[in-house]
Amino acid sequence: NAGVTQTPKFQVLKTGQSMTLQCAQDMNHEYMSWYRQDPGMGLRLIHYSVGAGITDQGEVPNGYNVSRSTTEDFPLRLLSAAPSQTSVYFCASSLISNQPQHFGDGTRLSIL
Amino acid sequence: SQQGEEDPQALSIQEGENATMNCSYKTSINNLQWYRQNSGRGLVHLILIRSNEREKHSGRLRVTLDTSKKSSSLLITASRAADTASYFCATDRGSGGSNYKLTFGKGTLLTVNP
Numbered sequence: 001n002a003g004v005t006q007t008p009k010f011q012v013l014k015t016g017q018s019m020t021l022q023c024a025q026d027m028n029h030e031y032m033s034w035y036r037q038d039p040g041m042g043l044r045l046i047h048y049s050v051g052a053g054i055t056d057q058g059e060v061p062n063g064y065n066v067s068r069s070t071t072e073d074f075p076l077r078l079l080s081a082a083p084s085q086t087s088v089y090f091c092a093s094s095l096i097s098n099q100p101q102h103f104g105d106g107t108r109l110s111i112l
Numbered sequence: 113s114q115q116g117e118e119d120p121q122a123l124s125i126q127e128g129e130n131a132t133m134n135c136s137y138k139t140s141i142n143n144l145q146w147y148r149q150n151s152g153r154g155l156v157h158l159i160l161i162r163s164n165e166r167e168k169h170s171g172r173l174r175v176t177l178d179t180s181k182k183s184s185s186l187l188i189t190a191s192r193a194a195d196t197a198s199y200f201c202a203t204d205r206g207s208g209g210s211n212y213k214l215t216f217g218k219g220t221l222l223t224v225n226p
Contacts, residue, residue, distance in 0.1 A: 004154075031212035042200065043155075043216040050212065058213060090154055094212055100145055101211060103154035 002026050006091050006104035013081045013111045021076040021107050023091030031094045032074040033058070033101065034066065036087040043090065049074055050097070081111045118201055118217040126225050131188040133220040135201030136181075142204050144177055145214070146186050149198045158186075158199075160211075191224045198222070 007022045025032065030051045035043040035058075045058030049068040063085060065077040074093075078085060088108050092101035119134045135144070143162045147155040161168045161177045161184065168175045174187040188195055198221050202214040 033212050035216075040218060042218040043214075045213050045215070048213050059215075092155075092212075097210055097212060098143070099211060100157035100160055101214065103156070105154045
């Protein structure tokens with residue numbers, strides 16, 4: 001099993017550009033989440049999903065969109081990139097709601 | 113807002129010594145988890161302790177939870193150089209368990225010197 005796979009691993013964008021961060025898991029997990037990690041801030045929840053077709057906002061959702069058309073995939077879209085969105089983005093999944101999450105290795109995003 | 117806060121922010125010890133990290137949180141929880149992050153990698157789950165538990169062991173790890181003080185500690189015994197990593201506590205705030213929307217602390221950077 002590959003677990004949670006995030007692509008790309010690194011990306012540089014210009015302000016105003018849009019892009020999609022991909023997240024896929026092959027463990028048939030219902031619950032998936034996106035976090036961002038900034039220096040000295042720990043991880044903060046952006047959006048999460050409790051199953052295909054169901055998403056909700058986390059702590060810092062502004063500037064990001066998500067959708068969940070399949071159980072396996074949970075892409076994160078930056079609509080118009082801003083320098084404040086420079087961060088490391090982590091996707092995580094879990095089988096049921098009270099079990100620990102499995103994390104991907106992250107996407108390191110720089111916005112100039 | 114940050115629910116969990118780890119203390120200390122950084123800890124440097126010699127191989128073979130024990131390492132203790134603390135976490136404080138603000139609101140009531142269903143469970144508290146500890147994760148490890150090696151440099152440049154994702155987080156790896158270490159241990160989960162539920163709100164009705166006071167202590168839990170897993171190999172060289174010992175976690176305690178004091179819900180009256182809203183605090184937890186992670187003890188790593190007989191540390192190894194491979195334990196060098198950042199350690200995070202994470203809490204859920206939902207009812208019935210909602211580990212898919214965790215709140216993380218800022219982490220403790222542990223360095224174990226050979």
